[in-house]
Amino acid sequence: MRIVLVGPPGAGKGTQAAFLAENLSIPHISTGDLFRANISQQTELGKLAKSYMDAGNLVPDEVTIGMAKDRMEQPDAVNGFLLDGFPRNVSQAEALDVALKADDVKLDAVLDLEVPEDEVVKRIAGRRICRNDSAHVFHVAYKQPKTEGVCDVCGGELYQRDDDKEETVRKRLEVYHSQTEPIIDHYRAQGLVVTISALGEVAEVTERAMSALKQSDEG
Numbered sequence: 001m002r003i004v005l006v007g008p009p010g011a012g013k014g015t016q017a018a019f020l021a022e023n024l025s026i027p028h029i030s031t032g033d034l035f036r037a038n039i040s041q042q043t044e045l046g047k048l049a050k051s052y053m054d055a056g057n058l059v060p061d062e063v064t065i066g067m068a069k070d071r072m073e074q075p076d077a078v079n080g081f082l083l084d085g086f087p088r089n090v091s092q093a094e095a096l097d098v099a100l101k102a103d104d105v106k107l108d109a110v111l112d113l114e115v116p117e118d119e120v121v122k123r124i125a126g127r128r129i130c131r132n133d134s135a136h137v138f139h140v141a142y143k144q145p146k147t148e149g150v151c152d153v154c155g156g157e158l159y160q161r162d163d164d165k166e167e168t169v170r171k172r173l174e175v176y177h178s179q180t181e182p183i184i185d186h187y188r189a190q191g192l193v194v195t196i197s198a199l200g201e202v203a204e205v206t207e208r209a210m211s212a213l214k215q216s217d218e219g
């Protein structure tokens with residue numbers, strides 16, 4: 001299956017993507033994770049990406065599209081993938097359409113995770129991530145001082161992403177509404193959009209997502 005996941009920052013895309021990718025036996029491709037890997041390895045791409053990310057802006061298409069395509073061309077992605085964070089604007093969606101067409105393949109679904117805006121701000125401000133695995137995500141109370149803890153799953157150090165500060169989150173939401181939301185219409189025109197609520201327990205949302213994807217596959 002070839003799936004695109006969309007939803008505002010804080011919708012739980014990364015968390016859900018990890019579970020869904022495992023259930024569906026396809027690789028989870030996250031452009032945010034690819035950028036963060038470049039940042040921690042201090043590559044040129046990482047340095048460039050960081051300046052945009054910390055401001056809550058999108059990294060320019062010229063570098064993002066090439067990076068995403070390179071990843072999708074890896075052998076593990078030949079029969080399917082779950083894209084998380086890409087495409088993030090209409091021109092990226094168009095570039096993806098062209099790339100898929102060239103390979104004579106199609107997307108199966110675009111899964112849209114819906115969550116109210118005040119919930120998103122609260123979730124992100126309290127979000128802490130494990131240094132060992134970005135799928136290990138934890139939450140502290142909203143507006144609590146940044147406390148360093150350890151990951152319940154693997155004992156790794158927890159940290160707050162630089163772009164998870166409240167001011168940056170507001171900017172990211174603005175960018176989401178102005179640049180990313182329009183891709184939902186782009187894909188709606190292709191009949192691919194499946195919308196589910198991202199509220200509730202993680203496992204509940206995964207179940208909701210799996211049954212929505214199954215229905216769209218049959219329908």
Ligand SMILES: Nc1ncnc2c1ncn2[C@@H]1O[C@H](COP(=O)(O)OP(=O)(O)O)[C@@H](O)[C@H]1O
Pocket residue numbers: 008009010013031032033035052053054056057058059060064084085086087088092163172
């Ligand atoms: N496809 C993309 N195009 C441009 N910038 C991107 C893309 N994917 C990720 N980024 C950059 O990485 C940041 C973090 O993205 P991500 O890890 O997906 O977090 P979230 O979904 O919580 O916003 C974005 O705010 C943006 O600066």
